Amino acid sequence: xxxxxxxxxATLAEARSLASEMSEAVYMSGGHTLIPAMxxxxxxxxxxIDLRRIPEMHGISVAPHNVYIGAATPHATVAxxxxxxxxxxxxxxxxxxxxxxxxxxxxxxxxxxxxNDPAADYPSAVLALGATVHTDRREMAADDFxxxxxxxxxxxxEILTGFSFPIPQVAAYAKLRNAASxxxxxxxxxxxxxxxxxxxxxxxxxxxxxxRPAVIEAALSADFSPEALDGIEIDPAGLMSDIHxxxxxxxxxxxxxxxxxxxxxxxxVVLR
Amino acid sequence: xxxxxxxxxxxxHEREVEDRTLLVHFLREHLGLTxxxxxxxxxxCGACTIHLDGLAVKSCxxxxxSADGAKVKTIEGLARDGRLHPMQEHxxxxxxxxxxxxTPGMIMSAIDLVQRSEGELDxxxxxxxxxxxxxxCTGYHNIVKAVLAAAEEMDRAKLSIAAxxx
Numbered sequence: 001x002x003x004x005x006x007x008x009x010a011t012l013a014e015a016r017s018l019a020s021e022m023s024e025a026v027y028m029s030g031g032h033t034l035i036p037a038m039x040x041x042x043x044x045x046x047x048x049i050d051l052r053r054i055p056e057m058h059g060i061s062v063a064p065h066n067v068y069i070g071a072a073t074p075h076a077t078v079a080x081x082x083x084x085x086x087x088x089x090x091x092x093x094x095x096x097x098x099x100x101x102x103x104x105x106x107x108x109x110x111x112x113x114x115x116n117d118p119a120a121d122y123p124s125a126v127l128a129l130g131a132t133v134h135t136d137r138r139e140m141a142a143d144d145f146x147x148x149x150x151x152x153x154x155x156x157x158e159i160l161t162g163f164s165f166p167i168p169q170v171a172a173y174a175k176l177r178n179a180a181s182x183x184x185x186x187x188x189x190x191x192x193x194x195x196x197x198x199x200x201x202x203x204x205x206x207x208x209x210x211x212r213p214a215v216i217e218a219a220l221s222a223d224f225s226p227e228a229l230d231g232i233e234i235d236p237a238g239l240m241s242d243i244h245x246x247x248x249x250x251x252x253x254x255x256x257x258x259x260x261x262x263x264x265x266x267x268x269v270v271l272r
Numbered sequence: 273x274x275x276x277x278x279x280x281x282x283x284x285h286e287r288e289v290e291d292r293t294l295l296v297h298f299l300r301e302h303l304g305l306t307x308x309x310x311x312x313x314x315x316x317c318g319a320c321t322i323h324l325d326g327l328a329v330k331s332c333x334x335x336x337x338s339a340d341g342a343k344v345k346t347i348e349g350l351a352r353d354g355r356l357h358p359m360q361e362h363x364x365x366x367x368x369x370x371x372x373x374x375t376p377g378m379i380m381s382a383i384d385l386v387q388r389s390e391g392e393l394d395x396x397x398x399x400x401x402x403x404x405x406x407x408x409c410t411g412y413h414n415i416v417k418a419v420l421a422a423a424e425e426m427d428r429a430k431l432s433i434a435a436x437x438x
Contacts, residue, residue, distance in 0.1 A: 003292055004292050032333055038292075040314075050338055052338075076327075099404070100403045102318060102404045103315065105324075105327040105328060106329050106333070
């Protein structure tokens with residue numbers, strides 16, 4: 001790791017002013033993507049601004065129609081939260097399926113969503129549930145937030161502070177994990193919202209990161225049942241091909257996972 | 273450089289460290305606590321697992337400076353009055369180590385797993401709970417046996433403490 005200077009602001013204002021004063025500064029939350037990237041010298045920020053001591057970044061609260069989760073909340077906290085388990089059980093299940101126990105104790109929802117890794121779990125939940133992304137200066141709809149591979153609509157000095165997830169009628173998640181890296185080869189999050197809208201998001205498979213598969217959404221909007229997916233095919237164009245799976249394999253897998261999710265409402269199903 | 277103060281195994285340590293120093297290197301090189309190992313150095317293998325403010329974490333993926341003010345427990349801090357922690361004792365009894373390299377991390381993870389598990393642990397729960405720890409000798413069979421036996425003893429100890437406290 002190259003030399004860096006660490007900062008631990010106590011307020012959002014302090015964090016922002018540090019970021020604007022310093023060149024080559026990055027925000028850090030759990031650091032479980034950033035620190036490995038710095039160790040391998042893929043990232044070499046001159047300044048690291050740790051956001052975890054800022055009170056506004058924490059907390060889980062449930063309102064009648066939504067669940068709010070502070071951006072610096074670790075995955076293990078979401079997974080164990082009675083409030084989240086009660087309101088959106090699949091969200092707790094998804095959080096409990098990320099990485100391993102030790103990683104879940106440190107990695108955070110805000111870090112995962114801001115990083116927008118094409119194989120990360122949380123972006124699919126944020127997009128499928130149509131969550132609102134809260135920052136230090138605005139609120140953004142999930143549909144406007146994810147803009148490409150590791151790319152989001154976040155400004156360089158903007159701080160994600162939390163996420164507001166609408167409580168759906170029903171939602172589910174299914175993924176196939178790579179046995180070595182534990183990242184999703186593909187993952188499908190689907191939800192039927194209270195107004196009956198069906199939203200589906202796919203992670204791990206898209207060349208441009210998380211996306212909504214129109215054909216699956218159309219099929220489930222017409223008939224919200226596992227059988228509605230029989231005979232549905234996804235176009236492999238635009239899907240990732242790598243040493244783990246071809247685009248054709250992923251196209252097939254996405255439909256299989258959508259069906260598994262439909263068969264297990266409320267659950268986060270992990271295939272390995 | 274930063275001046276940090278960390279409580280490790282009940283003892284307060286103040287040291288000057290580079291901001292880039294990883295917690296595992298702080299423990300091993302600055303404090304000489306070499307029981308915590310560096311295996312993969314990529315957050316995969318779990319050999320560097322310690323308890324940071326009571327949670328099992330991979331100390332190769334934490335900056336020492338970010339642990340300023342925290343409480344750390346390492347494998348060296350488990351034994352009491354010359355007696356091994358039940359998890360250490362059951363690893364010994366069940367021959368749960370072959371080369372021993374993964375053992376400190378396995379034990380720190382397993383203690384966290386037992387302390388935090390809801391309900392009774394079974395074999396599947398132990399295997400799933402230890403997925404962040406890799407044994408290069410593939411000696412998982414006896415590791416699982418040791419953790420299950422230690423879990424039983426730790427639960428019994430908890431019950432008897434609760435009974436004594438009335």
